[in-house]
Amino acid sequence: MKFKYTIATSLGLLFLGLITAAAEADRLADVKKAGILHCGVVPGVPGYAFPNKAGKMVGFDVDLCRAIAAAVLGDADKIKTTKMKLPVAFNAMKAGTVDVVTHRFTWTFARDVGLGLDFTRVMVFDGQGFMVRKSLGVKTAKELDGATFCMSAGATTQGNVSDYFRKNGMKFKQVTFGSMGEAQKAYDAKRCDAFCTDKFGLGARRLSMTNPDEHMILPETISNEPISPMVGHGDQVWKDIVVWTFNALIAAEEYGITSKNVDKVRATAKNPFVQRILGTTGKFGAKIGLGKDWAYNAIKAVGNYGEMWEKHLGKDSRLNMPRGKNVLHTKGGLLISPPFR
């Protein structure tokens, strides 16, 4: 019996075993050697990662990837994006076939400790919400007792809806699809009364409905969804690089550094924090194995956090979503960068 189990398990482990064997970690050296950064992104959500008219992937998530490429390789365009559904992204991360996943994944306990990957830092504070047709005449989620929901499998979505309805003593039906795209199409075809996912995702999805004006997003936010990019577990140097690149984008907003004024600021700045970020004093870049221009390059390429938001998700985009809690701590939001000291 024990022997049979061993054989069965070894067969099952064959795939993972072989691929991980080849991926011994010095991610920074690997990326530098390859001269290209491999990113896993969500398969097609406007604002986050979506092909533009020229067929190039653009969006908030893509810019996070570009920022890392700029910091590490000095060129934001040296990226290769791979569209990944959820379980695939986890496996790719484990197997090390991508360097970073900037997919919209919620940071949860089970994923963090059980999947052989590390979350870096929360880049979007989101929460799950519901979209319904205006014609349904529903004003709050409390009126959805008995409704049918379209959603995608495996995300935190399923559990959240289930918990919310159980808590409120309401019943619901769900149709769960292998991918978010099919779930959205089915809702669009009126298979379900409501469609649910993270609210900032809902705003984006609404725009790709047949008739966006027919739909509305209900006021309730039923969960906490801290969205964080991920790297593989066990390579602390690489994780530091990714985390501090993101920190630099947030700090840049705090100190008023933008993609447009970054050259001027670097030449004239008196603030020692700004000087350290932009590499005019200190050796912060060298300490994480990068050049002294690492953060300068990242900010120059994609702008600070606020610029990225407005360009892809906010005022300058079709989505026009308010930033919610995603504003600096100095303005009552949740965004804060640990000090560059």
Add this chain to the structure above:
Amino acid sequence: MENLLSFWRKGSVRSLTYQWGLVVVIICGMFWVYDIATTNMARLGLKTGFDFLTDEAGFPISPALIDYSPRSTYIEAMIVTLLNTIFLSLIAIILATILGFFIAMFKLSPNLLLRKFGNGYVEVFRNVPLLLQLFFWYFAALKMLPMKRSSISFFDVAFLNIEGFFIPLPVLEGGAEFVAWALLIATLISAIIWAWAKHRQKNTGQPFPSLILGAGLIILLPLLVAWALDFPVTWEVPKFGRFNFKGGTALEPEFTAMVFGLTLYNAAFVGEIIRAGIQSVDKGQKEAAGSIGFTNMQTYSQVIVPQAMRFIIPPVTNQYLSLAKSTALAGAIGYADFFWAMDGAIAPQTGQVMELQAITLAGYLGISLFIAMLMAIYNHMTRIPER
């Protein structure tokens, strides 16, 4: 030395050495892979084990053939979805066989129109990817079905709209068990009559209408008992609630689209297998049967089909296995099958990918072996006994 060489030249010694050598190499290879994998998993900090199976699943499954709620455990979720997969496979196998039979008849028909239709059907359905066909049927169905507020009503007891076909659910009352007993007894008696009739025909050549008698018995006896007990069943009729019909049971469009897609796709293959099987029987057999006064019906049922079966069963078993495995596409259009649960719902929640893959493999292997076993039994029963 000479002795050793001649010992080695003995065929049995050599083949045994090679065979055992291969076994040793395979086992060593497995242990090598197992060692690499466990080392790497330990390095990544991955936990292994099956403890998670008794944790709460936390997600609902619809449809569920047995009791299930989000509070049920992962293992219950697996069983529910495995049953969904088996149920879907069974229905699709039965329907694909029936439809495939007709396609074969069309293709063999002397009628030009039917023959061309059969040819066209086979070429269209077997040459378009199944996943594409599933999407087509699903979204076509959603486009065609009426909205909830304008449901089509069938005599105010059954309703059809975009969320499915809502039908009344029988609620059994006291006395219903007698009807079940009547059904069981009728089936037993029919089986005995059938065995007796077969025995008699073998000995005396006298036919006996055991099939018609048996069918009549199986239908009439339970009905009679039910009538005597004043029909101990009430019907729970669907009623329109806030959003949709409640009560009764519903045939959801996801399931229907799966059945449609699988049936139409596989019927093309099954049809070709049956056609080839029938054509494999020498036409002299048909002529011989005719010459001793067999009717067309008798020729087919007694002469052609029993011989064609020998040819049909092995490839049709392959087709059934392929059908059962292709149910794993169901998650794409929202039907909660086994693969949907394992790969789509449970794996991302627990992260126990290796364990889940092992269970998934075992699940599909089990279903496939079961189908193969049934077909092997059937093959054994219908074989032409030879010395």
